Amino acid sequence: METVNLKINNLPVSAPKGATILEAARLVGIEIPTLCYLKEINEIGACRICMVEVKGARSLVTACVFPISEGMEVFTNTDTVRKSRKLTLELILSTHDRRCLSCIRSGNCELQKLCKEFGVDDEQHFEGENPRYDFDDSAAHMVRDNNRCILCRRCIAACKMQDCAVIGANARGFNTHVGSAFEKDLADVSCVSCGQCIVHCPTGALSEKDDTDKVLAAINDPSKIVIVHTAPSIRATLGEAFGLPLGTNVQGKMVAALRRLGFDKVFDTDFAADLTIMEEANEFIERVKNGGTLPMITSCSPGWVKYCEHYFPQLLPNLSSCKSPQQMFGAIIKSWYAQKEGVNPADIVCVGIMPCTAKKFENKRDHQNANGYPDVDIALTTRELARMIDSAGIYFKHLPDEKFDNPLGEASGAGVIFGATGGVMEAALRTAVETLTGEELRSLDFTEVRGTKGIKEASYKIGDLTINVCAASGLENARKVLEEMAAGTSKYHFVEIMACPGGCVNGGGQPVQHAVVRNFVDLRGARAKALYEADAAAKIRKSHDNPAIKQLYAEFLGEPGSHKAHELLHTKYAPRPKYK
Amino acid sequence: MLKKISKLPFKGTPEQEAGLKAVIAECAGNKSLLMHVMQQAQGIYGYLPFEVQAMIADGMDIPLEHIYGVSTFYAQFALAPKGKYNISVCLGTACYVKGAQAVLDKVQAILGIGSGECTDDGQFSMEACRCIGACGLAPVMMINDDVYGNLVPDQIPGIIEKYRTA
Incomplete structure (x- = not known):
């Protein structure tokens, strides 16, 4: 070079x-x-x-x-450089809502940090007219407060990276502001709720819709049984919020913290990830055997599902009908588990801790209430959980390691890698290959679909079948794969799509890392490593070997793809307009 | 100035749509021609409402928000149609020093609309313009092709009333 x-x-x-x-x-x-x-x-x-x-x-x-x-x-x-930077900060502050104390990003704000570093202490240096904007809290998943926006355009770049570009800079000069076409609210444009704009925002202009009060109210209500389950990637990222190094697996401390917060049961969404694999692998095999619509595309990522509905409605038949692990979990909690425990599902409040803002949209979708109640009542992001732990006075770093409750706390290594791009594919292959061939796999590592590349492809020979697979993450990458499918030139049989680049470990609900980390550190790789290590160390690494899953099918569901499984664990999609 | 989005219902004709589609067909595939397409579209429709911008977005494969951003950045693009009577108040140097601002304020107060906007009944639109070459008559305004000079604000209600009842 x-x-x-x-x-x-x-x-x-x-x-x-x-x-x-x-x-x-x-x-x-x-x-x-x-x-x-x-x-x-x-x-x-x-x-x-x-x-x-x-x-x-x-x-x-x-x-x-x-x-x-x-x-x-x-x-x-130099002196000149420092003066220039200070002046720039003072000018930015001149139109900025400076009420830092009530700002969600106080203490983790890039602007605040710079002001401190450059000694900007006279925040009224340039007093004058200020633009004032209304909050946009129309969307299920987030709030936009343009009064805290510094017009850096990072959210616009993130939205473009996600192939949506529903936000941009409107008007000019003093009136410039970030918004959608014809000043529509976020709920009225084809935003897919991925939340990448939030994790790229340097200030408190963008944030998830906070649902922690609802959770606290449920915990404080003695008539409610509050059940929490944590998505695969949370254990790999929650530690960041408490100053632990990137990629620290904090599963044990996370469980301990959730118990101390007062949840009645602490379960693992990984269990439902295993369940998803059982249903999805079965659906794939059925489609291959019976000439169903191929390629089949995974449906775990609600941001991706919404994207498909808005932008590629013609490919909805390709989408697996499986609910996401979050929703499957809720459906099982309010049926099988409620029966076993002899409790009324109406008294259960099911809370998911998710890496994802789109999960807040997903749990309010149609066909996500199998038992007549919402499968999942509240979806919290990793950031919200971290705030709850902080405000409860729990000293996270000093917590003991505790174990999930059973039986829905039991999961395989296949479940845990769901949190990284390629993980669902690998987990599904472990089960699909053994089911199709009837033989035990010699190696469980499908390394071709691992790693943080945007599009990964591989070809596997299973018996006399050759299966071409692809894992794409980030919607700009997904679009390339989808355009081939729409044109009928796709060679794949099975495709995994995750809305966020790198998969859930880099989800829109994860702890915010400043741009300096995003620009110079392999955030996705470091977080994913924790999940692959957990898989490698797991005693059970295949979803169909998970004893709790076996018990669930034996006692309740029958076979994968059974009528009951369809009622509880599968869902429907519908095209959504690109413009409203 | 923030541009106000017109609430008047869109009344595009099939001929206008065919005209815009022809422009788009010529330019699709070259995204750098967006401004040109928008100018042509405004030529056809007189303004760039949601329906027109959405057609451009789909035809040019450019996000709608991007097009809207361009349409609100440049003064030349209008988000409201022209009324049956379009009032242009000259704010050129000569008119300005002779009190055109007071004339403009009066027009806006009577019609209840800002520059680049159209009344809800579609009768009047107004805009501030630069020198129309009648500085000797300053301050000047035009209603469609009629020129009014040596204006004082008190004359404005009578002039507008004439068109309202016309």
Whole structure:
């Protein structure tokens, strides 16, 4: 690789040709602050916080987009640079809602952090007219408060990355604001609820709709049995909210924290992931044997399902009819479990801890109330759970490791890898291959579908069948795969799609990591690693070997795909308009 | 200025739709021609309502929000149709120093609409314009092709009333 030699703050640096000043500085441990910059998706040099001095240049330059050159001399921390950054921050603050105390991102806000670092203490430096915007809380999953928006356009880039682009910059000059076409509310446009805009927002302008009060009310109601279940990826990310390193598996502490919060039972959504595999693998085998619609596409990701309904309604027959693990879990809790425990399902409040904002939309969909009650009453994101733990005075780091309750706390390694892109595919293959061949697999690792690449494909020979599979994550990647399907040129039989890039570990409900982490650390890989390690260490690694799953079918459901299973565990989809 | 979105029902004709479709067919595949298509569309319909922007979005494979963003960024694009009578108040230098702002304010107060908007009954639209070359008559306004000069705000109600009853 061709390298370029330059000096940054008098330190010699060799960096690859084409690198930016920001990237080169990173190589010698110099951090240049950024606000608008997101690697590859928002390189627009708009916010002017990353200004640096370049010897010989007429004015300061934006380090995030300025390419390095041979012999260049850069200074990132001069008086001029600091003054420029401070001025930029003061100007941003001049139209910003500065009530930090009541802001959801206080303490984790990129703007607040920079103001502290650059000593911006006179927040009224530029007093004057302020634009004022109404909240948009129309959507099931999130709230937009444009009064806290700094117009960095990161959410717009995230929405475009998700192939929706339902938000953008409207009007101009002082009136510029982030919004949807014809100023429609988010609920009235084809937003898929993925929440990627939220995790990319530097401030408190975007946040999940907070449902923690509903959960606390249920816990405090003695007539309610409050059952919580945690999605596969939560154990890999919750620790981040308490300062633990990326990719720390906190399953034991998470269970302990949930018990201390007062939940009556703490179960594992992984159990329902195993159940999903039983139903989905069976559905796939049926489709292959009976000439059903292929390729079959997974349906665990509610953001993806909504995307399909809005943008590719012609492919709805390809979508598996299986409910997502969250919804399957609720359906089983309010039927089999309620019967076993002799409780009235009306008294059960089922709470899902999810990596995902779209889960808040999913549990309110039609055909998601198998027993006459909503399968899942409340879906909380990882962030909401972290806030509940904090406000309850639970010292997370010092909690003992505890175990899930049984029987719905029992899960296989196949269930736990659901949280990473390719995980559902791998889990399904473990079960489908053994079912089709009747022989035990020698190796359970389908490594071709692992990793954080946007589109992964593989071909497997199963008996005399050749099965072509694909795992796509991030809706921009999904679109490429879907366009082939729509054109009838797809070679795949089975496709896994996750709305968020990297799968649930990078979901829109996960702890917010600042842009500096997103830009320079493999967030998805680090979080996914914790799940694959948990799978490798699991005694049971195939969904159909999970004893609790066997018991559920033996006692209650019969066979995968049975009439009862269909009633409880499968759902319907309907096209949604692109515009309203 | 924030552009107000017209609540008047869309009344596109099949001929207009065919005209826009022809423009889109010519330009589809080259997204950099978006501005051109929007200008042509405004030429055909007089403004760019939701229905027209959605047609462009589908035809050009560009997100609707992106098109709306462009239409609210540039002053040349209108989100409201022109009324039966379009009033242009000149805010050019000569008219401005002779008190055009007071004339403009009066027109807006009487019609209850802002610049670039249309009344709910579709009768009147208004806009501020730059020099129409009648500086000797400043301040000046035009209603369709009629020119009114040497205006004082008190004359405005009478002039508008004339068109209302016409």
